[in-house]
Amino acid sequence: MADARNFELNANEVSNTKRRFSKEANIQYTYESEEELLKNIKDLAAMLGHHVEHQRPRLDELDDYYAGNNSAISVLNRRKEDDKADHRSRHNFAKYVSNFMQGYLVGVPISMNHTEQNVEKKMSDVNQMIEADALNADLILDLSIYGRAYELLHRSQEDETKVYLSSPLETFLIYDNSIEKNIIAGVRYITVGYGNDKKIKVMLYTKTKIHTYYTANMGDFNLAYDHSEDHPFGDVPINEHTNNRFRQGDFENVLDQIDLYDAGQSDTANYMTDLNDAMLKIVGDVELEPEEAKKMKEANIIFLKPSANNAEGRESKVDADYIYKQYDVSGVESYKDRLQTDIHKFTFTPDLNDENFSGQQTGEAMKYKMFGLEQIRINKERLFKRSLNRRYKLINNVMSLAKEAKSGELSGFTYTFTPNLPKSTKEAVEMFNNLGGELSQQTKLKTIPMIVESPEEEQKLLESERSKQRQRSSFMEN
Known part of the structure; x- marks a missing residue:
């Protein structure tokens, strides 16, 4: 029988290092096999308890920072004198970083291409059914916040394959102990009931079934079997996406700097208030x-x-x-500017309010400023492509059962990510003209979409006006 605690690392060790999160806050769960896990449900209960006690606190705090509820400034007893101002100013750098990453990566939807047109058409229909563009955007946002994201494949009552976002706060996967790290099961747990009847419902997804368990109450992780049902996906229907090798969020490494900036701005506000009451x-x-x-x-x-x-x-x-207390205004403002610069530097996101990041720069100069972010983007894309392949493999399994696609048909796609950045059309046009290039009228109209919504319709209007003008000229001559 597998060790019930083989997923915990040094659980009894006490470290003198001050840590924001538990050392086990981001580990992946492993087990011998699906069969062994089903025989030893106590081990599943231990994993559930571990996730709630060690992993949820980190995920909850990252969620709070994205929502603007920065925890450090909220809980500190910052002022010694009761009669002094005690402002708590929270700055939502976390949302800025994650929303910027989301828009930069998938503000322009991911395009998928295939060498066979009929396969590409099937994939287009699938993406429309699962609303792939919106789903991908939500997944990228979760990746940026939590460092991991999950999607659950489900067969709806209308007998359609749907893919839903599953919160990292209530989802985790279990891998085998091999070097390949194959998925043997997925877990999704939710709170059900109210008051004294509140308990946890646990759904264990394996390759062929969904097993449902319940806890006796909210504070108890002992699981009682309820029922099982089949699913048609041929593999664990929970798909995990990772932000990087360490499953770290995009603003996680600057939480301390965000806290310091909150404290600095709060102290400034306190000083201004205390000065009025001097x-x-x-x-x-x-x-x-x-x-x-x-x-x-x-x-x-x-x-x-x-x-x-x-x-x-x-x-x-x-x-x-x-x-009143003397205040070094220039020193404090310089300190806060340095903190803000560090936040952008260590998250690889540009400060769009920076004077050195103006719209007057050339496209090449902008690329150099975005060089660090480009490296992050490339790594994110590689990992996202890998998990996208698994998504469509699971969908293909269901479609092959229904004779809607051949086995393995929905594979071999080329994914194209387009960074969502402002483009300088003027530079491109000038370069094209200098090279002696010529363009059709319709292509020229396509370069100004903010004025012309439909180049084809505009071309028809131009031809109609020219035809009327020729008729009018011919009538005048006669």
């Missing part, structure tokens, strides 16, 4: 009644009258100013 200091012997001082404060003016002359017969000296 303590008035009066130096000298002054005749000033409390009620009179209150009226002066309300009128935003102060009149100081010395109480008596000094020994030389002159009025004693009085002065008034405010007591």
Whole structure:
């Protein structure tokens, strides 16, 4: 029998290193085989408990940062004095990074091509049925946030193959112990019920069946078998996509910098508020009644009258100013600018508000600024293509059962990713003209889609107007 804890790494070791997440927050689960796992459901329960206790905290925190609920600034007891301002300013760099990555990779939908036209037509119909463009965009966003993304293939009540996004917070795969890391099962768990009846429903997906289990209650990971049903996909119908080899999200390595920026901006806001509430200091012997001082404060003016002359017969000296904490404005602003620069540098995303990232630069200059991001994009594409192949292999399995496609027919596709960046049409046109190139009228119209929506219709209108003009000219001559 396989070891129930063989997926845990050094669970009992205590590290002196301060870590944001558990060392086991991103491990992959392995087991001997599907058959052994079904014989030892306690081991499945142990994996479920491990995912909830070790992996969910990381995923939940990344989810919070994407939603703008930055945790560090929210929980810190930042001010010692109760009467001081305590602003908590959260900055959603996480959403900026992930949305930029999503738009850059799949803002222009992925195109698929095949050498055989009939296969390409079948794939086009499949993509339309599963809404592939929207699904791919959601998967890329999950990859950017969590470092991993999951899709679940399902046969609908209308007997159609559908592919749904499955949250990484409630999904994981189990691999075998071989070097090939073959998938032996997939797990999706959700909370069902309310109040005291709340419990966890666990669905274990194997190559041919879906096994359903329930926990006795919410805090118990012991599983009780409920029922099983067949599925037609011929393999585990959960597909995992990975963002990189380490399954790390795009903003995960700059969480500390985001926290520091939040703290810096919050301190600035606190300083400005505390300055408005600064303590008035009066130096000298002054005749000033409390009620009179209150009226002066309300009128935003102060009149100081010395109480008596000094020994030389002159009025004693009085002065008034405010007591407040001195603040190095230029130093603090430079510090926050440096933090913001580091966030963009370490996530390989450009700061579009940067003066050095203006729209006046040439396309080649822009490419050099995006060079780091391009390397990230290339790696993401390679991994995404691999998991896309598995998606269409599973769909092909169902289609071959229904005689809608041959076995292995939906393979050998070429995927084309087009980075979604603004293009300088002017540069391309000038280069083309300098080379002596010529274009048809319809091609010229296609270069200005913001003015001409349909070049074909516009060409017909032009020809119609020219025909009427010729008829009019001919009539005038006669």
